[in-house]
Amino acid sequence: MNTESKHKRLSKAASLTIPKDMRLAAGILPGTAVDLTEVNDGILISKHVPICRFCGSPEKVVEYRGEEICAKCAAKICKEATGNA
Numbered sequence: 001m002n003t004e005s006k007h008k009r010l011s012k013a014a015s016l017t018i019p020k021d022m023r024l025a026a027g028i029l030p031g032t033a034v035d036l037t038e039v040n041d042g043i044l045i046s047k048h049v050p051i052c053r054f055c056g057s058p059e060k061v062v063e064y065r066g067e068e069i070c071a072k073c074a075a076k077i078c079k080e081a082t083g084n085a
Contacts (some may be wrong), residue, residue: 018045 006040018028026047028034033048050061051072060071069077 004022005082006019006022006048008016008019023029026078028047029052035048037044037046049058050063051058052061052065052073053067055070057072061068062074063069064074
């Protein structure tokens with residue numbers, strides 16, 4: 001893990017541009033979703049890892065109508081919706 005640090009100022013609109021070399025090193029390309037996590041001394045920016053909105057699992061997650069859902073929860077919902085619970 002690279003521990004390089006850079007100083008940036010927020011724009012008047014409070015936005016921040018991540019330096020290109022840091023984005024590329026982290027594999028964050030234009031259009032990549034990122035997660036922002038509040039930590040004790042600031043904000044951690046990381047590549048978004050899809051997790052199921054119902055159980056929190058990162059396994060076999062797909063996006064359906066704007067929601068991230070895993071295969072197990074999708075199967076359970078289908079079963080309940082069709083009355084086969």
